[in-house]
Amino acid sequence: xxxxxxxxxxxxxxxxxxxxxxxxxxxxxxxxxxxxxxxxxxxxxxxxxxxxxxxxxxxxxxxxxxxxxxxxxxxxxxxxxxxxxxxxxxxxxxxxxxxxxxxxxxxxxxxxxxxxxxxxxxxxxxxxxxxxxxxxxxxxxxxxxxxxxxxxxxxxxxx
Amino acid sequence: xxxxxxxxxxxxxxxxxxxxxxxxxxxxxxxxxxxxxxxxxxxxxxxxxxxxxxxxxxxxxxxxxxxxxxxxxxxxxxxxxxxxxxxxxxxxxxxxxxxxxxxxxxxxxxxxxxxxxxxxxxxxxxxxxxxxxxxxxxxxxxxxxxxxxxxxxxxxxxxxxxxxxxxxxxxxxxxxxxxxxxxxxxxxxxxxxxxxxxxxxxxxxxxxxxxxxxxxxxxxxxxxxxxxxxxxxxxxxxxxxxxxxxxxxxxxxxxxxxxxxxxxxxxxxxxxxxxxxxxxxxxxxxxxxxxxxxxxxxxxxxxxxxxxxxxxxxxxxxxxxxxxxxxxxxxxxxxxxxxxxxxxxxxxxxxxxxxxxxxxxxxxxxxxxxxxxxxxxxxxxxxxxxxxxxxxxxxxxxxxxxxxxxxxxxxxxxxxxxxxxxxxxxxxxxxxxxxxxxxxxxxxxxxxxxxxxxxxxxxxxxxxxxxxxxxxxxxxxxxxxxxxxxxxxxxxxxxxxxxxxxxxxxxxxxxxxxxxxx
Numbered sequence: 001x002x003x004x005x006x007x008x009x010x011x012x013x014x015x016x017x018x019x020x021x022x023x024x025x026x027x028x029x030x031x032x033x034x035x036x037x038x039x040x041x042x043x044x045x046x047x048x049x050x051x052x053x054x055x056x057x058x059x060x061x062x063x064x065x066x067x068x069x070x071x072x073x074x075x076x077x078x079x080x081x082x083x084x085x086x087x088x089x090x091x092x093x094x095x096x097x098x099x100x101x102x103x104x105x106x107x108x109x110x111x112x113x114x115x116x117x118x119x120x121x122x123x124x125x126x127x128x129x130x131x132x133x134x135x136x137x138x139x140x141x142x143x144x145x146x147x148x149x150x151x152x153x154x155x156x157x158x159x
Numbered sequence: 160x161x162x163x164x165x166x167x168x169x170x171x172x173x174x175x176x177x178x179x180x181x182x183x184x185x186x187x188x189x190x191x192x193x194x195x196x197x198x199x200x201x202x203x204x205x206x207x208x209x210x211x212x213x214x215x216x217x218x219x220x221x222x223x224x225x226x227x228x229x230x231x232x233x234x235x236x237x238x239x240x241x242x243x244x245x246x247x248x249x250x251x252x253x254x255x256x257x258x259x260x261x262x263x264x265x266x267x268x269x270x271x272x273x274x275x276x277x278x279x280x281x282x283x284x285x286x287x288x289x290x291x292x293x294x295x296x297x298x299x300x301x302x303x304x305x306x307x308x309x310x311x312x313x314x315x316x317x318x319x320x321x322x323x324x325x326x327x328x329x330x331x332x333x334x335x336x337x338x339x340x341x342x343x344x345x346x347x348x349x350x351x352x353x354x355x356x357x358x359x360x361x362x363x364x365x366x367x368x369x370x371x372x373x374x375x376x377x378x379x380x381x382x383x384x385x386x387x388x389x390x391x392x393x394x395x396x397x398x399x400x401x402x403x404x405x406x407x408x409x410x411x412x413x414x415x416x417x418x419x420x421x422x423x424x425x426x427x428x429x430x431x432x433x434x435x436x437x438x439x440x441x442x443x444x445x446x447x448x449x450x451x452x453x454x455x456x457x458x459x460x461x462x463x464x465x466x467x468x469x470x471x472x473x474x475x476x477x478x479x480x481x482x483x484x485x486x487x488x489x490x491x492x493x494x495x496x497x498x499x500x501x502x503x504x505x506x507x508x509x510x511x512x513x514x515x516x517x518x519x520x521x522x523x524x525x526x527x528x529x530x531x532x533x534x535x536x537x538x539x540x541x542x543x544x545x546x547x548x549x550x551x552x553x554x555x556x557x558x559x560x561x562x563x564x565x566x567x568x569x570x571x572x573x574x575x576x577x578x579x580x581x582x583x584x585x586x587x588x589x590x591x592x593x594x595x596x597x598x599x600x601x602x603x604x605x606x607x608x609x610x611x612x613x614x615x616x617x618x619x620x621x622x623x624x625x626x627x628x629x630x631x632x633x634x635x636x637x638x639x640x641x642x643x644x645x646x647x648x649x650x651x652x653x654x655x656x657x658x659x660x661x662x663x664x665x666x667x668x669x670x671x672x673x674x675x676x677x
Contacts, residue, residue, distance in 0.1 A: 025376075025459065028441030029424055033383075054441075067443040067600075068424035070383055086345030087540055088576045090590070091503035092531070124427060124544075124594065126384050127348040129502035129576065130206035130509050131171045139386055143174030 007045045013038060014046040018053045028054065028064055032071055041072040076119040077112040079157040082136040085122045088129030097133050097150050098122075104154045118157040162195040162240045164188075165213040165220070167270065169202035169355050170387045171348065177210035179228040184212075187235055195240050201356015203270035204510030205257055213252055216242040222249040257507060257526070262488060264496045265473045266349075266512045269356035275394055277402050280359045286404065288478030292367045293412035297327055300371035304474060306482035308494030312349075313339055313430075313467030314542065314571040314647070316493075316560045319474075322464060325454035326372040329462040334374035336365050336416075337439065337458055337465040340381040340388070341423050341430040344543025346574030349498040350468035352510055354381070354388035357472075358395035359404075362418060364471035366409055367478055368464050369416040377418040378458070380435050383425055393420045427598040431646045432465045434600055445600045446646040467572070469498060488514035493559040503540075503576035504530045520554030523577055534579035538587075538663065542571025544594050545651035547658035548584065567658060569651070584663035588633075589617035591655040595648060606649025609640040613656065623669030630660065630667060 017034045021027045031050060035042050042065050051058040065071045083098050105113055105120060112119040128134035131143025137153055166181040181197055188195050205211060211224035221242035223234060230247060237245040249255060272279040292300050305320025326334060342350040353361060365377045381389050396418050399405045407415045426444045429435045433447035436458050457463025477485045485495045493515035500510055505527040523539055530536055538548040547568035556566050563570050592613030599606045613636055619629045637653035644650040660667050
């Protein structure tokens with residue numbers, strides 16, 4: 001993940017990513033996934049290039065980027081903690097755990113701590129409903145969480 | 160002979176520490192100079208016992224669980240590699256009651272084989288269905304699937320054979336098989352388990368669908384919340400391609416079929432088939448009006464079969480053992496088996512594949528063994544966030560598409576989430592509306608606006624503001640959403656809301672207003 005790039009660098013890298021995937025059937029989502037993997041978010045500077053290369057209007061590309069929850073318009077914190085908020089996790093006390101995490105981090109969902117350490121996000125089901133309550137920290141899954149376990153996760157991202 | 164020790168790689172097992180167990184086990188095996196190798200299998204589905212480690216012995220596989228990484232040394236001291244006794248020993252895996260009572264057709268290999276070993280897959284009857292399919296005429300394959308009575312396991316329960324027949328009979332220079340692996344319903348994980356535990360069965364099912372309908376290209380659209388499934392499927396497709404299971408000549412036949420894995424981007428509504436097709440095309444995941452049906456005009460306006468993971472993964476065994484074998488399981492118009500996912504506040508959580516017809520009570524009380532918290536069961540949500548809440552009074556409902564519909568509920572993707580008596584059903588109803596508001600694609604008004612108004616009305620009820628009038632308003636709103644929405648998101652959100660209100664009226668009555676004593 002490359003942060004602090006100039007607009008020109010973003011443009012060059014975006015063009016590479018688009019060129020590599022242009023021939024796919026329905027290439028826009030794979031392109032956006034790769035752009036987010038590269039930059040950590042989908043930079044505004046990338047949109048006109050994607051639109052031009054795929055022969056789409058800029059509005060269409062903007063519409064797609066903003067429709068999907070996954071795409072960010074600014075970089076996330078160094079860690080991303082996703083807490084499952086769906087029913088199976090609710091049935092096992094997920095709401096109380098979410099409140100605990102929010103208090104410990106001092107942020108709400110969709111926010112990043114001031115030190116840039118962690119972004120907290122809700123997720124509606126990780127498919128770990130038999131190991132509820134569940135969370136995902138930087139792509140790693142955690143199940144059967146209790147107060148001690150979430151304290152551990154928070155300590156990990158704060159370290 | 161080298162002993163095989165199985166440590167699952169299924170995400171549920173990983174979430175419970177399987178990776179650490181595997182690492183410690185590997186280093187202990189090396190340090191002790193033991194003649195043993197670790198196989199990373201899928202999950203058997205007994206998730207309350209995960210990570211469940213198994214050892215292959217001459218008498219069969221012996222299970223241990225739940226194993227923590229700190230247990231590994233002790234297990235080896237107790238003679239783990241000979242299946243030695245230990246406090247965590249569960250006995251022979253096949254004899255565990257939770258497994259023994261199941262009828263595993265679709266999940267026959269899940270948790271048993273190495274998911275990425277095609278040799279293992281073949282050794283356990285894999286590819287037999289496809290081998291048979293390449294010798295048959297497309298119409299005969301379709302007839303087999305129709306005869307089996309297989310219905311869409313994604314939730315709608317539409318006969319799979321009819322869908323395939325429509326695509327077969329629709330002319331088109333290019334046709335597609337799209338696998339809907341956007342398993343977003345809370346309480347469901349069967350798709351994830353099969354993709355992580357037996358990916359070749361899905362590939363085989365899709366190839367059969369391709370041959371049956373004349374489609375040469377398949378897409379698996381997997382939600383981004385499932386990175387492990389995406390990785391396993393991607394690797395499996397590469398292996399299948401190299402082995403000639405996929406490619407220009409499927410198993411050496413004249414049929415060409417290829418598969419591409421695509422990741423979703425966190426939109427629940429993309430589990431709706433037409434929204435999924437738009438998403439695959441690179442558009443916003445907006446629902447399309449039907450007709451035209453995807454079978455006529457689907458992906459890129461081409462005839463398209465779009466099926467759920469489990470529907471496609473059930474096809475190989477139907478082709479191998481014949482439609483009658485499959486059809487003989489089940490009840491009424493619900494034929495075959497259904498992988499029930501038991502989740503939430505329940506002791507025996509996991510996947511239980513069984514013929515249709517068990518009652519909800521048997522599933523929750525008997526198989527699930529009651530709540531994990533030990534408190535009484537209050538409600539059970541069946542079929543994900545768009546499914547109804549069932550009270551104990553309806554526990555005699557048999558697991559069957561029609562029986563559930565008759566009780567104003569739905570089986571959906573067969574996920575069951577159990578709640579104990581601490582659940583507040585008004586809160587659950589509000590959440591259903593809130594979820595719909597967050598995830599609505601915005602195309603139709605009842606869903607887009609109705610869900611937000613629903614949250615507000617639920618809040619008014621909770622605050623005790625004109626409760627009777629607002630309950631009536633909520634029911635009226637649900638009626639509008641149910642009949643006026645374009646797809647199941649807005650159309651089915653009323654199920655959890657209305658069932659909560661009808662079956663648990665006490666939770667919808669505000670706290671009594673304290674009046675000053677006269």
